Amino acid sequence: MSDQVVMVTLEDLVSADHIYRSFVNLWRFENIKKYLKNVEKDNNYKGYGALRLFKCLLLQFMEDLSDRELERFLQENNAAKWFCEFNLTEKTPCFTVFGRIRNRIGTNKLSKIFADLRDQLKAQGYMNEVFSFIDASHLVSKASLWQERDQVIKKKYEKLNNETLSKVAHDKQAKIGCKGNDKYWYGYKKHACVDMQSGLINKVAVTPANITDSQGLKNVCPDKGAIYADKGYCTKPAKQAAAKKNCHLAANNMKGKNKDQDRWYSGIRAPYERVFSKQNKRVRYCGIAKNQFATFMQAICFNLKRLTVLDPPNLCLA
Numbered sequence: 001m002s003d004q005v006v007m008v009t010l011e012d013l014v015s016a017d018h019i020y021r022s023f024v025n026l027w028r029f030e031n032i033k034k035y036l037k038n039v040e041k042d043n044n045y046k047g048y049g050a051l052r053l054f055k056c057l058l059l060q061f062m063e064d065l066s067d068r069e070l071e072r073f074l075q076e077n078n079a080a081k082w083f084c085e086f087n088l089t090e091k092t093p094c095f096t097v098f099g100r101i102r103n104r105i106g107t108n109k110l111s112k113i114f115a116d117l118r119d120q121l122k123a124q125g126y127m128n129e130v131f132s133f134i135d136a137s138h139l140v141s142k143a144s145l146w147q148e149r150d151q152v153i154k155k156k157y158e159k160l161n162n163e164t165l166s167k168v169a170h171d172k173q174a175k176i177g178c179k180g181n182d183k184y185w186y187g188y189k190k191h192a193c194v195d196m197q198s199g200l201i202n203k204v205a206v207t208p209a210n211i212t213d214s215q216g217l218k219n220v221c222p223d224k225g226a227i228y229a230d231k232g233y234c235t236k237p238a239k240q241a242a243a244k245k246n247c248h249l250a251a252n253n254m255k256g257k258n259k260d261q262d263r264w265y266s267g268i269r270a271p272y273e274r275v276f277s278k279q280n281k282r283v284r285y286c287g288i289a290k291n292q293f294a295t296f297m298q299a300i301c302f303n304l305k306r307l308t309v310l311d312p313p314n315l316c317l318a
Contacts, residue, residue: 131196141187177209214238
């Protein structure tokens with residue numbers, strides 16, 4: 001019996017209904033090349049190209065992988081190779097490349113890429129900013145602060161708080177935040193604006209944990225329409241931020257409560273709480289800039305996944 005040679009390609013190995021194919025159809029990645037053109041000048045990425053490496057990073061946050069896990073994922077997963085435009089036998093990047101490409105792209109370029117996708121979604125009718133849901137969630141940088149406490153005692157500071165923490169902690173920009181009267185965490189806070197027409201994330205920002213929800217509204221306030229939020233947004237900073245953008249703020253009140261109105265507001269907001277409830281609350285990186293980068297990538301991934309279940313007028317983004 002003679003041996004037979006079968007010719008196969010990645011195109012044959014990736015199923016027609018794979019979700020990665022949907023991502024390619026929904027977002028023409030060629031459009032973001034203009035934001036990555038300066039990254040291409042770096043010889044460290046010769047042979048891969050900034051666009052292919054950006055797609056690798058997208059899968060990293062899509063699948064919640066570390067750099068080493070991403071390296072192996074690309075080696076073993078045919079759909080990942082196809083999505084990132086590698087050949088079946090082509091060598092995929094080493095894990096050390098991913099950290100360098102994240103630094104080269106940076107938060108500023110990524111914010112423009114996120115805004116470009118958002119603008120395309122608006123042009124196609126996915127978003128209209130008539131009604132927006134805004135909330136904040138905690139991001140934990142470190143679960144305990146015993147080592148920092150010992151350093152505070154050793155250096156004879158009066159106590160461990162946000163003022164002394166930056167003098168002893170590895171992550172100088174992380175702070176202690178509090179929700180309610182007894183829920184404390186060390187790290188950051190993520191503020192997000194969700195378009196209530198589609199459930200897509202419109203804006204997202206990261207601040208230190210000690211910034212209140214109300215103070216953070218200015219970073220994610222939509223350009224128009226009505227804003228639905230919980231009682232954390234009924235204070236003066238949120239009202240000023242909303243008024244500056246000519247937005248109507250519909251938030252539960254802490255004083256002079258109208259229980260029927262608050263119950264109605266809560267019912268309106270409830271379906272959009274899922275944007276925050278299932279997301280990972282731990283951060284991989286130190287500093288606001290790196291965590292803002294991660295939050296932009298997570299928002300892009302969330303929007304792409306969300307788009308696969310929506311039925312807009314035109315599924316192909318120009």
